[in-house]
Amino acid sequence: MLSRALKYLEEKHTCPHCKQELSLCHAPPMHVGDGLGWGSEFLFVCLNDECPLFVKGWKYIEDQYGHVGSYRHMEIPDSNENYNMMVAGHDAFKGSLVDVESMKKQNDRFQKEKKAVAALDTCVEKGDLESVLFLILDEHAKLSDRKRAVTYLVPLNDVSCIEPLRNFSYRDTDLEQAVNMALNKLLAQNFLKECPFCSELIKSRAKVCKHCQKDL
Ligand SMILES: [Zn+2]
Numbered sequence: 001m002l003s004r005a006l007k008y009l010e011e012k013h014t015c016p017h018c019k020q021e022l023s024l025c026h027a028p029p030m031h032v033g034d035g036l037g038w039g040s041e042f043l044f045v046c047l048n049d050e051c052p053l054f055v056k057g058w059k060y061i062e063d064q065y066g067h068v069g070s071y072r073h074m075e076i077p078d079s080n081e082n083y084n085m086m087v088a089g090h091d092a093f094k095g096s097l098v099d100v101e102s103m104k105k106q107n108d109r110f111q112k113e114k115k116a117v118a119a120l121d122t123c124v125e126k127g128d129l130e131s132v133l134f135l136i137l138d139e140h141a142k143l144s145d146r147k148r149a150v151t152y153l154v155p156l157n158d159v160s161c162i163e164p165l166r167n168f169s170y171r172d173t174d175l176e177q178a179v180n181m182a183l184n185k186l187l188a189q190n191f192l193k194e195c196p197f198c199s200e201l202i203k204s205r206a207k208v209c210k211h212c213q214k215d216l
């Protein structure tokens, strides 16, 4: 999707009505019953409010159909199809302009997620806590992958995961519970506990916290 958007952004399409360059927009979602849709996730649209097609369209639609609306020139990428598309107001499509920077960010995150999921298979032998934490702490990652990542916390046996995992607010309570159970096991197998006053890790046998000096 990103590579296609980048390719389309390189293309120059001009409006035959006003000669202004068309803008790349995300195609609006089609409702069931509207037919096959646009056949493309992107559309080139003339967003020029001074475009003669758009300016004259209001009166035309009023006269023909008796309601408020106008037309914008639209072209479907990778095809010679173009349409006068009916719009209900000035702002139609202005909110669906393709934002490459945010698409790149989404794509980066997705690539990282894919890499982290692939790394799970060998994370214990490689001591790869990073991939496990990335998935658990990424609310956009697939829940089943995040739950799978939790199962590697105890075998990885690395207490440095405790701090970031405790400080995260989980949207899914099942996941949160699984994390807490894993952390308790991890603490137990390292003969550690968390100080109830300062949350630092201390020996489970300790009677006084070495960090905050409080009696336990
Ligand atoms: Zn135009």
Ligand SMILES: [Zn+2]
Binding pocket: 195, 196, 197, 198, 199, 200, 209, 210, 211, 212, 213, 214
């Ligand atoms: Zn303490």
